[in-house]
Amino acid sequence: MKERLKTAVCPGSFDPITNGHLDIIRRAAGMFDRVIVLVLHNPEKTASFTTAERVDLARRSVADMENVVVDTFGGLLADYCKMKQVAAIVKGLRAVSDFEYEFQMGLMNKKLNPDMETVFLITAQDNMFLSSSIVKQLASFGGDISDFVPAPILTDVERRLKEK
Numbered sequence: 387m388k389e390r391l392k393t394a395v396c397p398g399s400f401d402p403i404t405n406g407h408l409d410i411i412r413r414a415a416g417m418f419d420r421v422i423v424l425v426l427h428n429p430e431k432t433a434s435f436t437t438a439e440r441v442d443l444a445r446r447s448v449a450d451m452e453n454v455v456v457d458t459f460g461g462l463l464a465d466y467c468k469m470k471q472v473a474a475i476v477k478g479l480r481a482v483s484d485f486e487y488e489f490q491m492g493l494m495n496k497k498l499n500p501d502m503e504t505v506f507l508i509t510a511q512d513n514m515f516l517s518s519s520i521v522k523q524l525a526s527f528g529g530d531i532s533d534f535v536p537a538p539i540l541t542d543v544e545r546r547l548k549e550k
């Protein structure tokens with residue numbers, strides 16, 4: 387019997403993708419057959435980068451991972467996962483402050499799509515403090531973001547954030 391490949395989705399606004407995201411994606415890629423990095427709209431945030439830019443930055447950052455692809459979707463994450471027969475959503479958990487929001491999202495996604503699981507990976511200690519917003523704030527004050535943003539996109543992210 388042919389076994390179905392297990393697909394996971396790493397969803398987020400990726401505005402922009404950081405080394406923290408990349409660590410979670412890389413670890414998910416080691417656990418699942420295929421990982422889709424899914425660039426979504428978070429209605430609670432105003433994005434600094436356009437969707438096309440966020441997808442492009444994510445694609446260039448995961449180019450060395452052979453079982454990882456990047457996609458975008460304008461609707462509900464649970465609907466996308468149904469459409470693509472996704473087995474699990476993988477998210478990184480940084481601290482207790484992330485938990486309540488992620489727990490609520492996980493419950494809602496399970497209600498909308500009971501066939502799918504949410505898996506939380508504990509963020510690497512070095513990335514505990516890292517977020518796209520802190521990277522943007524640091525760059526806007528001329529700080530060095532090279533430790534926090536994937537090397538292939540560093541120059542473009544710096545240039546783009548200086549334009550703002």
Ligand code: PNS
Nearest residue numbers: 397398399400426427428461462463464
């Ligand atoms: O990186 P973020 O901003 O924390 O990611 C949040 C995101 C984009 C995954 C979340 O806002 C999302 O799933 N948006 C798509 C709409 C949706 O499915 N919402 C959850 C059920 S109401």
